[in-house]
Amino acid sequence: xxxxxxxxxxxxxxxxxxxxxxxxxxxxxxxxxxxxxxxxxxxxxxxxxxxxxxxxxxxxxxxxxxxxxxxxxxxxxxxxxxxxxxxxxxxxxxxxxxxxxxxxxxxxxxxxxxxxxxxxxxxxxxxxxxxxxxxxxxxxxxxxxxxxxxxxxxxxxxxxxxxxxxxxxxxxxxxxxxxxxxxxxxxxxxxxxxxxxxxxxxxxxxxxxxxxxxxxxxxxxxxxxxxxxxxxxxxxxxxxxxxxxxxxxxxxxxxxxxxxxxxxxxxxxxxxxxxxxxxxxxxxxxxxxxxxx
Numbered sequence: 063x064x065x066x067x068x069x070x071x072x073x074x075x076x077x078x079x080x081x082x083x084x085x086x087x088x089x090x091x092x093x094x095x096x097x098x099x100x101x102x103x104x105x106x107x108x109x110x111x112x113x114x115x116x117x118x119x120x121x122x123x124x125x126x127x128x129x130x131x132x133x134x135x136x137x138x139x140x141x142x143x144x145x146x147x148x149x150x151x152x153x154x155x156x157x158x159x160x161x162x163x164x165x166x167x168x169x170x171x172x173x174x175x176x177x178x179x180x181x182x183x184x185x186x187x188x189x190x191x192x193x194x195x196x197x198x199x200x201x202x203x204x205x206x207x208x209x210x211x212x213x214x215x216x217x218x219x220x221x222x223x224x225x226x227x228x229x230x231x232x233x234x235x236x237x238x239x240x241x242x243x244x245x246x247x248x249x250x251x252x253x254x255x256x257x258x259x260x261x262x263x264x265x266x267x268x269x270x271x272x273x274x275x276x277x278x279x280x281x282x283x284x285x286x287x288x289x290x291x292x293x294x295x296x297x298x299x300x301x302x303x304x305x306x307x308x309x310x311x312x313x314x315x316x317x318x319x320x321x322x323x324x325x326x327x328x329x330x331x332x333x334x335x336x337x338x339x340x341x342x343x344x345x346x347x348x349x350x351x352x353x354x355x
Contacts, residue, residue: 063096063103070141091134103142106152111135119159129158167299168306174198176289185250186268190281192240192247193265196222197297199240201304201322203227204297208275211262217241 071089074080080088098114099106111132118128135153142148169177178198180191196207206224214223220236236244247265255261255270263272278297286295305322 066103066142066146067092067096067138069146070138073141073145087130088134088137091131092138094131095135103139104148108152108154108156111152111156115156115158125159132156132158167293168302169293169295169299171307173291173293174300174303174307177285177291177295180285180289185254186281188243188246188250189265190285192243193278193281194285194300195237195240195243197300198304199237200224200234201301201308202234203301204275204278207265207297208263208273208278210264212264213262215244215264217244 067089070092071085074085074088095114096103098117099110101110115128115132118131119125123131132153136151136156139148139151139153143151178191178194180187180194182188193207196202200222202210202222202224203226206226209225210222214225216222217236220238220241221233222236223231223233225231244264251264251266254266254268258270261270261272265273265278267273267277275297282295282297286293301322
């Protein structure tokens with residue numbers, strides 16, 4: 063079996079020209095199969111490979127790592143069928159267990175308020191406060207906020223029209239605090255744009271040009287430190303916080319889906335897990351039979 067592996071590694075080297083690093087990865091994955099199997103390679107069946115998958119999964123290996131290992135095994139057996147007279151590839155059609163999707167990180171209501179409530183009247187701080195309020199008020203993506211134009215903002219009605227993924231347009235309500243913050247910012251914006259009034263972007267730099275996504279991230283990091291928050295906060299976390307907090311208050315998954323601009327409600331359903339975590343904490347703290355000592 064090890065001679066077959068050595069021949070395969072030579073094939074990867076001389077015929078396919080794969081790097082030493084890649085060949086080492088293949089070797090490590092295939093040796094794991096060879097060491098864990100007591101059968102001859104020719105007698106291995108799909109059921110045997112499934113048992114190997116189940117064993118790896120039971121040992122805590124992530125689905126992505128198992129998928130990589132299956133790919134290594136599949137390539138090895140394909141070589142054996144083509145060049146060594148093996149009758150079949152027992153790995154064909156087998157898939158790794160689906161990897162659990164990590165839950166999005168959301169801030170608590172207290173952390174979010176602390177970040178947004180910037181106590182400064184400096185022009186750049188006024189702009190940043192409006193950015194943060196809009197993120198949290200309406201759940202915009204970073205690209206949607208950066209690409210937002212003045213004609214899409216209706217402060218009188220408290221609405222913002224967003225062009226999201228796939229050029230799909232949706233209307234999202236603005237909270238009263240976001241409206242106030244945006245009005246404050248537009249007063250500053252008009253001063254910044256005195257020499258370049260043709261700019262259509264809602265959020266601009268001090269050079270009166272549309273703000274860059276990287277600048278938004280940098281400014282958020284600035285305020286995270288300034289406001290004494292311990293976590294690394296990125297723009298999407300404010301979107302997650304918006305969705306999680308609205309769902310906690312309303313329980314209306316369809317409304318959250320519409321405001322976030324998700325085409326499929328299954329994408330929005332991840333926030334029900336966050337909501338369940340929130341409810342579990344409340345239950346553990348409040349129910350006399352659930353409290354952890």
